Amino acid sequence: MKKKVLALVCSAVMLFGLTACGKEAETVTDTTAPAQESKPAIDISAAKLMSDGVLNVGCEVGYPPFEDFAEDGTTPKGYDVDIITAVADKLGLKVNIINTAWDGIFAGIGVNYDVVCSAVTITPERMETMIFSTPYINNYQAVVLLADDPKEVKSFNDLDGMSIALQKETTSDILMSDYKSTGTIDIQIVANEKVTSCFTQLQNGEVDAVVVDSTVADGYINSSKDFKIVYEDQSEPEQFGIAMAPENTALQAAVNQALKELEEEGFIKETYDYWFGAAAE
């Protein structure tokens, strides 16, 4: 009897494994199909790529709606994924998304992948060690509260005395840490590895507010009625770009050309509306 059960379990596991493989293969063909029918690709012969015909992309998958795994748990989806796939199509390349931890993600450029497309803010410090494509989205810092919270937040100074959840080592973290260390406001910073943990903490009532990229906040508000955005800091806008190794200027030029074409075709606007909602901006 026991043996029979074991065999059943074994075959179930094998079946599961087979279906998982099947799905992966499916997605690969999905992404390549449009590449073949597209018109003459942008010339990328001068650009350095890790492998022929493939654009390896470093991405911290777990930052919806920019990047997140679909229900099957293996297919990345999101705004960044759509943009980078379209860019690669323009360059006549296949996309290979490599899921990486945010810590040390930039150290892998030119080692594990060609570019990083993972909601990366263009900052002067980062531009010292890497180059960026032209920005493909604008972003602000936003304050999110529970939908039934009566508190009024008209500026970051109104956060005084609250416990704030945010994602570690992001612009939100840098900004809020600066507000705290300069003595502007007194807050408790609750730093998490993943932005999803911040929203779980808010929902469970562990923290009072979440400070996060406005784009991410838009995505959450769209998909859940539990949260609301109470403040967006329009004074310090940020721009997201695709990060590349500093010597890879040829790739930068090609990516910029692709982004420009996508902008003209209205693809970027369309994708933005799809992921963040047309009313968001």
Place this chain on the structure above:
Amino acid sequence: MKKSEMKKHSGQIITAIVIIVICIILGLLKPGRETLLSMTSPEMQKMIDADASSTRKRVTVTYNSLFIINYASLSTSGANVMSERYVGFLGKVYQADEGVMKVVGQMVNYTYRMLGVGENLMHGAKLTITLTTLTVLFGVLLGTLLALGKISKKKILSKLSGAYIFFFRGTPLLIQIFVVYFTVPGIFGFAWRDLFNVNDAEAVYKGAFIAALIAFALNSGAYCAEIVRSAIQSIDKGQFEAAKALGMSYGQTMTRIIIPQSIRRMIPNVSNEFIMVLKDASLVFAISLMDITTVSKNIMTSEGSYLVFIPALVIYLVITAFFGFIFDKIEKKFSVYE
């Protein structure tokens, strides 16, 4: 034999006293906070004065005092980044913007941050030590109960203890932490920080700490149960029989004869478990707490300094050395029973 041992002992004590005296003298001779901050350049002073009336302040003033040496830095945020760093040692103030003094300043600052001085109890080395000590304490207590349950002749008790140990040893600690912190309150509709006063600003960290301690103690209990069980079962069966012959009950035999002897045998393994928990304590990063490893990793990613791991290693070694010494003493104390 005895004499030479005493000589060795007094030698150690004298060295310790000399080191402490030197440290106290160095500590008294280091310049004060005002002296360090009086070095501030006029431009920076102007920024500080402007901040006084501003609702969005720009200057961060850091002051770290570390026993014999101190460090101060002023830095601004925004497009024009300015920063000034000073190290105070032996009555003198050094510029620490580059060269050797910069490294010295960084070391003081990193060590200060990792020790969690001036921060709440749930931060840095203080968190690591508190969490580890309490975990092992509760773990051994829970483990003893579970071990007695497992070797008990009552079938249900034995099966229940066995199931508990199987569950907590068979699942990863990280997931247990997630479940205690996120899943349990999510299902039952409470928040860990509600255990504390609403006006307590640190309630969120304290709540997370309680959740972490529960997860760690439940997990450690399962491991300690096996340590205690093997120690008890290693005591010769003849002792049980002798105690029975003397008319002792099961409880008496356990508390008076078996457990006192088995303590000595379980100390080395408990010490091992202690060191394991000490390092596993870094898993609290998952629920927004920062132990030594998390702080050092944070400094690494935000400042890109690989030097930060050196003070981290030193702090860990000092902690393990201290507790190793204590476990040694306990083991010696209990060896009189054998």
